[in-house]
Amino acid sequence: MTGRPHLRLVKSAGVGVGTFLLFGVVTGLLPNPIYVRMVERTPTDYLFLLATAAFAAVFVYQRSLTDDPIGDRYAAGGIVGGFLAFGCPICNAVLLALFSSSALMTYFDPLRPALGAASVVAFGGLLYYQRRRCEACGR
Numbered sequence: 001m002t003g004r005p006h007l008r009l010v011k012s013a014g015v016g017v018g019t020f021l022l023f024g025v026v027t028g029l030l031p032n033p034i035y036v037r038m039v040e041r042t043p044t045d046y047l048f049l050l051a052t053a054a055f056a057a058v059f060v061y062q063r064s065l066t067d068d069p070i071g072d073r074y075a076a077g078g079i080v081g082g083f084l085a086f087g088c089p090i091c092n093a094v095l096l097a098l099f100s101s102s103a104l105m106t107y108f109d110p111l112r113p114a115l116g117a118a119s120v121v122a123f124g125g126l127l128y129y130q131r132r133r134c135e136a137c138g139r
């Protein structure tokens with residue numbers, strides 16, 4: 001175990017709040033003068049933003065409790081999947097470079113809720129597995 005309990009909580013809360021604010025701003029879910037969202041905001045977008053930020057915070061906290069942390073790549077994949085689930089598909093430069101805007105709106109946009117659900121399930125599974133193998137987490 002590394003760090004004091006208070007510092008671990010502050011760090012994980014900072015990661016959660018930072019993730020929420022950063023992703024909320026760059027996806028236009030949190031209205032701002034820099035970024036204009038080109039598709040409608042839905043309650044599921046906000047749900048997946050909140051879930052992604054919460055899972056990131058819990059992952060960082062659980063990771064700090066063990067001397068042998070696991071799952072960094074899976075957590076990164078969960079964050080990317082979550083971001084794609086609530087991000088504006090035609091505002092994402094990488095997706096737009098790979099596909100046309102009409103293809104994104106026709107084929108990718110309807111899949112975003114399923115992608116978000118898969119991301120939540122994968123992140124939840126990672127947190128469950130991480131907690132099961134963590135001695136300091138309590139059972």
